[in-house]
Amino acid sequence: MLLEKLCNAFGVSGCETEVRDIIKEExxxxxxxxxxxxxxxxFAKKNGKSHDKTVMVSCHTDEVGxxxxxxxxxxxxxxxxxxxxxxxxxxxxxxxxxxxxxxGIIGIKAVHLTxxxxxxxxxxxxxxxxxxxxxxxxxxxxxVNLGDYAVFDTKYEELGKTSIKAKAIDDRAGCYILSKLIxxxxxxxxxxxxxxxxxxxxxxxxxxxxxxIQPDIALVVEATTCSESPDVNEHEHVTKLNGGAAxxxxxxxxxxxxxxxxxxxNTAKGNNIPxxxxxxxxxxxxxGIIHKTAEGIxxxxxxxxxxxxxxxAGIASKKDIEATYNICKLFLEKIKL
Amino acid sequence: xxxxxxxxxxxxxISGFEYRINEQIKKLIEPYCNEVxxxxxxxxxxLKKGKKSNKKIMLEAHMDExxxxxxxxxxxxxxxxxxxxxxDPRILPASEVTVHAKKDLKGVIGAKPPHLMTSGEGDKxxxxxxxxxxxxxxxxxxxxxxxxxxxxxxxxxxxxxLNDNISLKTLDDRAGVCAVIEVFKRVGAIxxxxxxxxxxxxxxxxxxxxxxxxxxxxxxxxxxxxCHAVTPDNSKNAFEAxxxxxxxxxxxxxxxxxxxxxxxxxxxxxxTNTDVDDGDTGTDAWAIxxxxxxxxxxxxxxxxxxxHTSVETMNMSDFEATIALIEHFVKDSDDFAExxxxx
Numbered sequence: 001m002l003l004e005k006l007c008n009a010f011g012v013s014g015c016e017t018e019v020r021d022i023i024k025e026e027x028x029x030x031x032x033x034x035x036x037x038x039x040x041x042x043f044a045k046k047n048g049k050s051h052d053k054t055v056m057v058s059c060h061t062d063e064v065g066x067x068x069x070x071x072x073x074x075x076x077x078x079x080x081x082x083x084x085x086x087x088x089x090x091x092x093x094x095x096x097x098x099x100x101x102x103x104g105i106i107g108i109k110a111v112h113l114t115x116x117x118x119x120x121x122x123x124x125x126x127x128x129x130x131x132x133x134x135x136x137x138x139x140x141x142x143x144v145n146l147g148d149y150a151v152f153d154t155k156y157e158e159l160g161k162t163s164i165k166a167k168a169i170d171d172r173a174g175c176y177i178l179s180k181l182i183x184x185x186x187x188x189x190x191x192x193x194x195x196x197x198x199x200x201x202x203x204x205x206x207x208x209x210x211x212x213i214q215p216d217i218a219l220v221v222e223a224t225t226c227s228e229s230p231d232v233n234e235h236e237h238v239t240k241l242n243g244g245a246a247x248x249x250x251x252x253x254x255x256x257x258x259x260x261x262x263x264x265x266n267t268a269k270g271n272n273i274p275x276x277x278x279x280x281x282x283x284x285x286x287x288g289i290i291h292k293t294a295e296g297i298x299x300x301x302x303x304x305x306x307x308x309x310x311x312x313a314g315i316a317s318k319k320d321i322e323a324t325y326n327i328c329k330l331f332l333e334k335i336k337l
Numbered sequence: 338x339x340x341x342x343x344x345x346x347x348x349x350x351i352s353g354f355e356y357r358i359n360e361q362i363k364k365l366i367e368p369y370c371n372e373v374x375x376x377x378x379x380x381x382x383x384l385k386k387g388k389k390s391n392k393k394i395m396l397e398a399h400m401d402e403x404x405x406x407x408x409x410x411x412x413x414x415x416x417x418x419x420x421x422x423x424x425d426p427r428i429l430p431a432s433e434v435t436v437h438a439k440k441d442l443k444g445v446i447g448a449k450p451p452h453l454m455t456s457g458e459g460d461k462x463x464x465x466x467x468x469x470x471x472x473x474x475x476x477x478x479x480x481x482x483x484x485x486x487x488x489x490x491x492x493x494x495x496x497x498x499l500n501d502n503i504s505l506k507t508l509d510d511r512a513g514v515c516a517v518i519e520v521f522k523r524v525g526a527i528x529x530x531x532x533x534x535x536x537x538x539x540x541x542x543x544x545x546x547x548x549x550x551x552x553x554x555x556x557x558x559x560x561x562x563x564c565h566a567v568t569p570d571n572s573k574n575a576f577e578a579x580x581x582x583x584x585x586x587x588x589x590x591x592x593x594x595x596x597x598x599x600x601x602x603x604x605x606x607x608x609t610n611t612d613v614d615d616g617d618t619g620t621d622a623w624a625i626x627x628x629x630x631x632x633x634x635x636x637x638x639x640x641x642x643x644x645h646t647s648v649e650t651m652n653m654s655d656f657e658a659t660i661a662l663i664e665h666f667v668k669d670s671d672d673f674a675e676x677x678x679x680x
Contacts, residue, residue, distance in 0.1 A: 076569050086451045088463060089431035092646040094495045094504075103495055105504055109571040110644035111425030112619075119427065122462055129569050131642065131650065133498025143499065153495075154433070159443055163473025165433070227450045230411040231467050236453050241473075282453075307471060311431035313445045315473045 002026060003176045003321070004156040007166035010096065012065030012082050012149040013198045016040055019061040023175055023195055027182045031193070041209045042195040048187045053337040055191040056215035056297075057181065057328065058206060058286055059174025059222065060199035063167065064310045066150040068097065068130075075134030077104065077144060080125065083200030087122050089311040095130060098148035104130040152312035162242065162317050169314040170223035171199065173304040177221050177325045187332040189216075199286055203253075206286035210293035216337050217260070217298045220287045221328060223316065224248070224278055224303035236280060239305035242317045244274025245324040248301040250281050253288025260300040267330050274323045278303065302327050339503060339653070342515050346505035349435060349490040351404030351421045355379045355537040355545075357437065357488075362400055362514065362535055369521035370533070380549035381535040385521060392529035392674045395555035395632075396520060396663060397546055397621055398513030398562065399539035402506075403645050405489035407436065407470070414479035415469035416444070418489060422540030427462045428646045433492035434470055438483040443492065444472040491647035502578065504643075504650040510539065512639050512651060513561035516660045523664050528671045529556075539621055546621035550628040557594060557633045557678060559663060560622035564612060566640035566651070576640040578652040581608025582659040583638040589618045589626055591633035593678055598635060601665045607658050612638065633678040637662060 002022075011019035020042050028034065031044035042061070064083030071077055077097070081087075095104045107129055111119065130150065134140035154167040166172075178193045192213050197205035210218065224246055226239045239246040247265045249256050268275035291299035304324050307315040345365075350358035356379055363381050367373055370383040381400070403422030410416060416436065420426075429446045436442040447470075448463045470489065472479060495504035505511075517533050524531070532553045537545030539562075550558065564583050565575040576583055584602070586595045602609040617623050622636040639659050642650040 072569060074569060084451075086430075086459075088427070088448075092425075092428035092643060092648050093431070094493055094648060103498055103504075105495060105498075105643065105648040105650065107568055107570075107643055107648075108425075108427065108646075109568050110565055110642075110646075111423055112644065113565060113571050113574065114425070119425065120462055122427070122460055127570065131498070131568075133500050133502030133504075133650070135500055139500070157443055159473030160475075160478060165443060165445060165473065225450055227453060228413055228415075229447050229449055229469055229471075230413070230415050230417070231469075232449055232453060242475075308431055308445060308447055309450070313431055313433050315445055315471055317473075 002179060006172035006175050007156045007168050010151050011061055011063055012151055013062035013201045015149040016061045016197050020195065023179055026179045030183045037208065039205050039208055040197040041205045044182055044193040046182060046187055046191050048189040048191060050189050053189040054213065054215040055187065055189045056194060056213050056218040057178060057191060058194040058196050058218065058220050059178050060171045060196045060286060061175060062198055062200050064200050066095065068144055068146055068148045068150065071137050071140045073137050075136045075140040077130040077132065077140065079130055079150060085310055087125055093312045094153040095150045096153045097144055097150040102132050102143050104132045107131045154312050159315065162319050163315055164318060165313050165315050167312055169306045169316045170309050173223045173316060173321055174221040177328060180325060181328055181332065185329050185332050188335065189337060191332060196286055203286050203289040207289045210290040210297060214294050215297060218290045219328065219331055220285055220299065220301040221324065222285045222301055222303040223306040223309065225283060225309045226305035226307045238280040238282060239276060239278055241305050241307060242319055243276040243305065244320060245327045246276050246278045246303045246305055248278045251284050252281065253284030254291055254299065256300045257298045260298055264300055264302060264327060264331065267334065268327050271330060273326045275327065339497065342512065343505060345511040345515050346507045347494065349437065350401060351488045351490060352401040352538045352541040354488040355401050358400060366518045366521055366533060376549060376552055378545050378548050379537040380545045382549060382552060383533040385531040386526060387528050387530040388526050389528040390530050393532055393553060393555040394529050394667065394670060395532040395534055395553050395558040396517045397534045397536060397558055397560045397625060398517045399510045399536045399545065399621055400514055401537050401540050403540050407483060407485055407487045407489060409485060410479060410483060411469060412476060414474055414476040415471055416483065417469055420465055423645055425645060426465050429468055430463055434489050435492050436470060436472060436483060437488045440482065442472045442482065444470045447471045493647035495648055501653040502650055503653060504648050506647045508641055508649040508651055509563045509644055512563060512656055516561050516663065519660050520663045520667060524667050527667060529674050531667060536621060543621050543624035547624040550625045550632060554629055555632055558625045559635045559637060560620050560625060561637050561659065562620040563641040563644060564638035565644060566642040568642050576610045578640050578642060579654055581610055582655060582662050583610045583612045583640060585612045585614050585618055585636040585638065587614035588616055589614060589622050590635055591678060594633055594635035597673065598662060598666060601669060602662055605661065605665050607662050
């Protein structure tokens with residue numbers, strides 16, 4: 001299944017070929033034109049009924065992860081986080097490293113050996129290490145090079161009838177939705193579907209993708225946080241799982257064009273598609289750079305709510321993914337420019 | 338051997354919930370013994386009859402693992418939990434777990450995300466009381482399936498690493514259980530009766546071994562457990578992985594037994610380390626030693642990295658060395674078991 005394949009794929013920012021190849025294979029017979037640029041952005045164009053305007057729909061292919069920055073004499077790997085990762089979620093988690101997907105563990109000394117203050121504080125990434133079982137530095141170098149990337153080793157699984165658990169739902173959910181749109185939707189205007197790289201390290205791919213396309217309007221398809229834990233106040237939940245597609249009116253990087261976000265929300269409501277607003281001004285995505293490109297591009301975001309974003313295991317709802325797909329479909333078929 | 342280890346490690350039974358796994362473990366030792374029974378605390382007690390039955394030798398390891406227990410069902414179906422045994426709270430956020438409800442449910446441990454933290458909060462580890470298990474199910478589905486008091490185990494298991502290193506969910510102490518069964522498999526009948534106690538509830542206070550040892554009341558006992566292996570952030574009270582089996586000396590250990598183990602290790606060229614322990618070894622050996630009128634006890638340990646996580650890692654050579662040393666102790670016991678342990 002495509003979503004499963006995409007979530008399980010290895011694609012930390014800067015190392016996204018595996019993800020791109022899966023998407024390419026999926027969409028190749030449905031797109032009118034396909035190209036890849038110098039940063040690895042994948043563009044798939046579908047001709048519209050009208051050629052007067054250009055629409056851009058984007059998602060990102062990368063995920064947060066790690067990069068190997070050193071090898072100790074004893075053969076342990078030093079690493080840095082790529083993208084925003086809360087150090088608290090990485091301790092004792094398993095990872096895969098480099099092209100050969102060498103198995104590793106993010107180690108920490110046993111609880112028995114810790115002091116109370118150590119247990120109560122969060123270690124720094126520079127004090128953690130990855131254990132691959134190497135004998136020493138020389139042995140480790142046979143399997144791992146400096147600059148190799150590492151990802152969480154988490155398998156996609158279904159939880160009950162509607163939920164899924166996986167790594168990288170941010171933003172493989174978007175990759176999945178765009179791939180399906182390319183296969184199944186006949187857009188009103190010429191549409192370029194952009195699978196952008198390096199969102200997690202500063203919206204890098206989208207910067208050049210938006211410049212290249214310079215569309216008349218852009219829609220970003222994302223995964224966004226959903227923090228419904230019991231110790232979080234209800235007004236801080238941001239989104240609700242199974243609450244439908246989340247339309248952003250504002251986040252840390254973008255104030256969304258009021259007409260555009262309301263059009264998305266109201267059109268969804270009018271067509272019985274479950275929809276919610278992202279209720280907290282938090283996070284940011286490629287819209288933050290796309291709307292400031294060239295002379296400015298009207299840009300909105302619609303997202304799949306995801307619990308435990310940027311951790312080894314997120315939880316999302318298939319119903320919300322379907323709702324997000326349906327809003328995008330309506331946008332491509334019904335928007336008047 | 339790795340397959341056998343994985344089979345044992347993958348079993349899911351936290352302290353007090355070993356009934357979930359003791360039938361399976363019993364089946365694994367059954368082919369190599371004459372009698373096997375399960376006592377009232379769930380300990381599996383196996384006997385390989387001796388040719389003379391003049392003495393009783395007991396090999397002991399514990400089957401329980403650390404884990405969690407559901408303490409409350411919250412709105413939205415989130416589960417509050419407590420820890421069973423020593424669980425480091427720092428490993429839990431975003432860990433995958435299995436909730437042993439009416440059916441096994443997969444889940445993820447969640448906590449407040451970073452963007453909602455007040456300044457300073459992000460530098461502190463999350464308290465267990467502030468975490469919840471998320472099964473992705475609705476409140477109604479959760480209430481239908483989950484009860485307060487259901488046990489929860491960590492899900493993660495890695496497998497083989499480089500150079501004979503292996504990382505599994507639970508090597509503490511399924512590696513010991515595996516070693517005991519393997520010795521039963523390798524040795525034939527000796528003069529003495531050879532007992533195995535695969536005990537329950539070690540992680541919550543050496544409870545199973547206490548009663549198992551009472552039931553068997555052996556003339557001598559060897560407990561097999563794990564000790565800490567050296568990692569980049571700790572070399573104290575720890576042994577290098579790959580450096581051999583670890584023989585403990587100290588008040589918990591009968592000196593003649595540790596001497597015998599060192600002697601045999603030398604004779605059969607088995608790599609050993611010495612762990613000097615000033616009192617409580619924190620293992621079942623501590624409970625066994627003072628059973629009834631006393632049991633001469635020894636302790637062999639396998640160096641283990643990341644103890645009490647779901648990525649417990651050991652070197653197969655240390656595991657093999659541990660098995661080999663017990664095997665020789667048992668086989669050679671015909672020559673020394675008679676009347677050598679009284680002061």
